[in-house]
Amino acid sequence: xxxxxxxxxxVPESNASTYPEPYRPLNQRRWNRRLGxxxxxxxxxxxxxxxxxxxxxxxxxxxxxxxEFVYVLSGDVVLETDAGEQVLRPGMCAxxxxxxxxxxxxxxxxxxxxxxxxxxxRTAGDEVDYPDIDMRGRMGPDGxxxxxxxxxxxx
Amino acid sequence: xxxxxxxxxxVPESNASTYPEPYRPLNQRRWNRRLGxxxxxxxxxxxxxxxxxxxxxxxxxxxxxxxEFVYVLSGDVVLETDAGEQVLRPGMCAxxxxxxxxxxxxxxxxxxxxxxxxxxxRTAGDEVDYPDIDMRGRMGPDGxxxxxxxxxxxx
Numbered sequence: 114x115x116x117x118x119x120x121x122x123x124v125p126e127s128n129a130s131t132y133p134e135p136y137r138p139l140n141q142r143r144w145n146r147r148l149g150x151x152x153x154x155x156x157x158x159x160x161x162x163x164x165x166x167x168x169x170x171x172x173x174x175x176x177x178x179x180x181e182f183v184y185v186l187s188g189d190v191v192l193e194t195d196a197g198e199q200v201l202r203p204g205m206c207a208x209x210x211x212x213x214x215x216x217x218x219x220x221x222x223x224x225x226x227x228x229x230x231x232x233x234x235r236t237a238g239d240e241v242d243y244p245d246i247d248m249r250g251r252m253g254p255d256g257x258x259x260x261x262x263x264x265x266x267x268x
Numbered sequence: 269x270x271x272x273x274x275x276x277x278x279v280p281e282s283n284a285s286t287y288p289e290p291y292r293p294l295n296q297r298r299w300n301r302r303l304g305x306x307x308x309x310x311x312x313x314x315x316x317x318x319x320x321x322x323x324x325x326x327x328x329x330x331x332x333x334x335x336e337f338v339y340v341l342s343g344d345v346v347l348e349t350d351a352g353e354q355v356l357r358p359g360m361c362a363x364x365x366x367x368x369x370x371x372x373x374x375x376x377x378x379x380x381x382x383x384x385x386x387x388x389x390r391t392a393g394d395e396v397d398y399p400d401i402d403m404r405g406r407m408g409p410d411g412x413x414x415x416x417x418x419x420x421x422x423x
Contacts (some may be wrong), residue, residue, distance in 0.1 A: 117362040117372065140343040152363020154335040159363070172275055180309040184276075184339075184361040184385055196269040207272040208307020208314070211391075217272065230339055232387050234311040 117152070121161045124151045128199035132172070133260050133268035136248060141219075142168025149232075151203040163262040164190065164221040170229065171218035171244055181209040181232065183219065191220045211236070217246040271308070276316045279306050285317050287327070288423035291403060297376075318336040319345065319376040325384065327401055328371035333394040336364040336387065336412075338374065343382035345423025347373045366391070371399040 123176040126144040130137050142165045149159035173193055185207040192199045195215045209217055221227045241250035261267055281299040285292050297320045304314035339361040347354045350370045351361055376382045396405035405413040416422055
């Protein structure tokens with residue numbers, strides 16, 4: 114039987130993004146390590162997200178059915194919401210309740226990496242709205258998101 | 269509109285436990301700050317758990333339907349599972365998939381506090397088994413756990 118504890122930095126990281134063009138490159142200065150998947154979890158995801166200088170966690174967005182929670186592990190990061198900009202220092206956190214139409218994203222305006230612990234559940238039928246760009250996401254039966262323009266037309 | 273980011277240490281902590289006697293005192297050397305609830309999340313819970321020297325996170329247990337994830341923020345902590353004991357240092361983590369019958373608990377054998385970030389979902393119909401003691405828990409329709417002996421008799 115293997116010990117359950119592990120070093121997250123030993124899990125491979127990826128900057129893959131399912132965003133369509135032209136939004137994908139914006140999202141590829143952040144790298145995710147899928148810690149929850151690594152541990153065999155299925156009900157929620159836990160990512161160790163590393164944002165390089167100039168990068169963002171995602172485009173500003175909110176979920177209709179899924180909660181999100183973010184804890185800042187290292188680096189100062191700018192949280193953008195409808196309330197404006199807020200600098201979060203290491204040890205600070207934020208939660209984003211399902212169905213609350215206030216988009217959020219985390220931006221690294223510093224010169225070093227930012228490390229975040231990001232948690233989100235996997236409730237079916239989720240949709241994602243992106244208030245700043247002409248894009249929306251809909252979760253399919255396979256759990257993957259399909260992105261279209263807001264009028265439903267494909268990219 | 270209020271900024272979403274907050275300092276977890278500003279959230280009140282509590283060492284309340286719903287464990288029955290004689291197990292409750294074992295669990296009261298740990299204090300929880302309910303960060304997810306504070307942020308308005310309902311799909312999963314996020315606790316900042318502080319374990320004082322000599323304390324434990326919980327009695328060793330596993331969930332039938334709920335996943336758990338723990339990230340060590342500060343202090344060295346001993347993780348006990350069927351695999352034995354493992355020391356987790358700050359920055360290490362562990363996940364416990366629903367339905368995997370390997371009980372776990374975190375014990376502080378050091379002289380300073382341990383701080384953990386603990387995530388668990390709230391899937392209905394969950395049951396909790398405690399392999400080391402004559403106790404089991406069943407989640408009620410209100411989301412609260414009822415504890416009985418393993419034969420179902422009350423404490």
